[in-house]
Amino acid sequence: MMERSTIDAAELAETLGVSRWLIYESIREGTCPIEPIRIGRRLVFSRAKLDELLGADGADSLDQQSTSDHESAVQRGYVNQKSTRSADPETKDQA
Numbered sequence: 001m002m003e004r005s006t007i008d009a010a011e012l013a014e015t016l017g018v019s020r021w022l023i024y025e026s027i028r029e030g031t032c033p034i035e036p037i038r039i040g041r042r043l044v045f046s047r048a049k050l051d052e053l054l055g056a057d058g059a060d061s062l063d064q065q066s067t068s069d070h071e072s073a074v075q076r077g078y079v080n081q082k083s084t085r086s087a088d089p090e091t092k093d094q095a
Contacts (some may be wrong), residue, residue, distance in 0.1 A: 006047060012050065015054075016033075
């Protein structure tokens with residue numbers, strides 16, 4: 001089965017560690033890190049652009065997203081520092 005080339009706002013929010021509301025707000029403000037593709041009333045996002053943003057190296061990057069991808073998005077200012085996507089409980093409380 002072929003993997004989809006696009007993701008929706010909920011998948012983008014989950015991958016970046018932010019809320020879906022923040023994705024839609026950033027679109028309204030023109031600050032969304034990935035340009036949305038509008039199909040009728042629906043918004044989708046390019047999986048390839050997300051992989052490029054996170055520095056991923058393959059088609060299965062969403063399935064194997066690492067903490068370093070999240071940290072890269074934090075450094076670029078796309079994700080809130082306090083987002084807790086780390087699997088290591090000790091790193092969640094460090095500020």
